[in-house]
Amino acid sequence: MALLEVRDLTVVFERKGEQPFTAVDHVSFDVEPGQTVGLVGESGCGKSVTSLAVMGLLPRRGARIGGTVNYEGVNLLALSDREMRDRRGRDLGMVFQDPLSSLNPVIPIGVQVTEVLERHRDMPRKKAMVEAEDLLDKVGIPDPRRRLSEYPHQLSGGMRQRALIAIALACRPRLLIADEPTTALDVTIQAQILALLKELVQDMGTALVMITHDLGVVAGLCDEVNVLYGGRVVEKAQRHELFAQPRHPYTHGLLNSIPRLDAPRGEKLSPIRGSVADNIPWEQGCAFAPRCPNALDVCVQRTPEQEDVGGGRLLRCHNPVQPVVTEEVSV
Amino acid sequence: MVTPTRKKDRIDALAASSGESDAGVSLAASAWRTLRRSPVFLTGATIITLFVLISLLSPWLAPQDTAEPMLIDQVVKARNEIPPPQPGHLLGGDLQGRDFFSRLLVGSQQTLIVGVLATLIGLAGGLTLGTLAGALGGWVDTVVMRLVDVMLSLPSLLLAFSISAMFARPNQYTVIVAVAVVQIPVFARLLRGSMLAQRSSDHVLAATALGVKPGAIVFRHMLPNSLGPVIVQSTLVLATAIIDAAALSFLGLGNPDDRVPEWGQMLGDVQNVFDTHPQLAFWPAGCIIVVALGFTLMGETLREALDPKSRR
């Protein structure tokens, strides 16, 4: 059994006097212990809402949540607020994009770490302080003892993100959800944080759900990748298969529109036309159809279903990109 | 396989149906859209509209002459009793035997004039000082802002009181000036703050980079984008101006001629008989509160609607 099983997760935001908005639409994925699963997509694709729904962090009012989120066989969506609070931090850790706003600005870092230890692991104060120092050291914060008494604004962006990871890991959760953990950071700092996450997954066997818009980050980190568009998973594949052979026109288009450091210069990029504002509702067909170079008539008449196309790949497309036979052998 | 043109047409049509129209929607228009549906704004707007209509039409609406002590015999007879409500006199008479209801209606006129004029004068002064400080910066800014700080450090009513007391013969115009002067620092400070924020904003930088003349940058970009909070503030100031003016009249610093009624003055005239005739205080005080509330409701909802952060 998978550690986390998300089945048909649907989140509909309702506001008085406005059309309900489906942010996440029947999203399903599994996370095995020690596995890293990526949720990739651009702004508005529903990746962050998915993570908030799994963590039980969406407001009860205004958001209608459907489907199931099973963690070790327990449906998290059916738990009470109180039960969910106990799980967060203990079983599920979360790291957010903006480390400054996710840390309490008026409480020293040390207290923010020990708080979690005292609450979830019933540690006495003294022992918690020692453990906190150890945690900060583990996430690569130099001079951890001094840092414990410092406030978030006294740390740099990279150090804050490390502190946040330390807090998320304090109870040795078996699942860590990271929502754009490096987007606010510089690329050299991003490399440090990604290396840290990779190490944690390998050493501690933590399962990781990585939410990002950056395909480069996914390529180096995730075992399995879910590409989201307009709230639905449009393509799901193992990392090597996905990048070697993107089948959904959206995935394909994304990969072709990114300038690559290792590609020869001078070639024009092939952008995806339009923007997410051009999407059509899924009920009318494929949301991506107005921007899709492969779109057919059927794409605006019938909603594409998710199909297993073999090799562990799921695809939601009427007219996918045909696989090209390459002479290169995938590693 | 279908022809690409047909496919494209269909998709374009679909995309267009979900998209917006071609006509531009300015910020003001989108704010108005929100306001139209806000019950709080509509309540405030209704109160203000009624108030303005009544004060404009009061000479015709008032059933009796406001200066004529037509019920004086009832006052005299009953020894300081006020004339009770009776046919033709909806709320009875006041201590001088004048028709109370008519005086209340006509009183709205003075209140409106004082409130609006005081706010406008205060606004004009505040805009000038705020623009100078915000646009020029440097020592001009320092001098203007220190002056403003000094004015703000005094309680506003005390300041207004001192200003009116400086005039040899206080009347409704000195009230207006006194209340207006008190509002100047509020506007100046507010405008200067948002001007400074505008000065370092990207679009002002963009205009500078484009080579737009400095004057045009101040008056076309910085000032219009800074006015939102000032306009909101002025509706709130209208409320305080009315209250301040009423307070000055109450203290006897208003128009000495009590034949022209004014709510604050009406309130002041009866301060010795509050315990025996509370209704004489209740009506003018109630009117002041309701009108001030109307302006406040309107101002607060305007502030919310014009806030770019609340727009999606």
Add this chain to the structure above:
Amino acid sequence: MSADSTAAELVSVQGIKVHFPIRRGVVLDRTVGYVYAVDGVDLTVRRGETYGLVGESGCGKSTLGRAVLRLTEPTAGRVVFDGTDLSALKGEQLRSMRRRMQMVFQDPMSSLDPRQSVESILVEGLRAHGLDKSRESTAKRLRELLSAVGLPTTSLRKYPHEFSGGQRQRIGIARALSVEPDLIIADEPVSALDVSVQAQVVNLLEELQEQFGLTYLVIAHDLAVVRHISDRVGVMYLGGLVEEAGSDDLYAEPLHPYTRALLSAIPVPDPRVEDQRERILLTGDLPSPANPPNGCRFHTRCPWKQDTKCSTERPELREVLPGHRVACHWAEDIRSGRIRPHEVRAELVVEDGISPDVPLVGPASVTEVLNP
């Protein structure tokens, strides 16, 4: 310098420094120090080329871009634009010079006045420089501009908030183009946009360059984007240029340790590449630009740091290979492999009394400097 090469130069930046004073005190402002945002940069941009300026936040690249246009007043040094010393220009002279050098901003929303319609945004530059000669010619010009950036003519009556991010950036580009400039400085032109839209804007910039013979100075943190679009690239670290080379050369043979680390840190969307890459992980953080290290600015984090020179002498930018300038004492030895990288212990970055609660007086870009 031959007359030929001077003619080829459009912009020459000579020893530019921008130091923002840090002021303290309630009644009397005291200057307690400086943020050395840009600390001595020399570079030239040739006519018709794209010069890319990369670096991480806090390296001073945006401030440098603004200083070149004199949107931020440089503390020292000069900028020569097509033979004219910009630092000598005053008021009206500078204003009319601005027609020839334009800017595209990072955030297309905040750089457009929300109260102006697209038409008013585009006409403004024409009016400022007396280019709106007649109604018909202006209308024709507006149509040309919109079609050049790929927006429908119906856009004219709309307001910025009615467009998507990519379309807004097109409006910003059209505004820059409206006055027919020679130079466009683009400060992070695509980083606020969605990935799929970034490529549209990158391609647009390239097409416009070809069509109008523009010269670009592109400032960005994304080396992949910069390399794609630029002919030559300059790498900045903590207020100074550490390396400058042709775009391909820089990628093929980065000589400065910082450039090497930067290149190795950029993720490539290809698992086969990612799995085999060796990363040079820098330890620690960017030192504060208010208190930059002595000697080489990078020595506190440099895996190639040597015991001599590095911490005492600030290296000059010098030509190590033809057209390839590096500010490193040991560039040749690193290149030949004589010096190997070693482990660096992370040093504590001491905040030096500048805490974010104390607002600094100075341009908005200071925030960029202080929040690495």
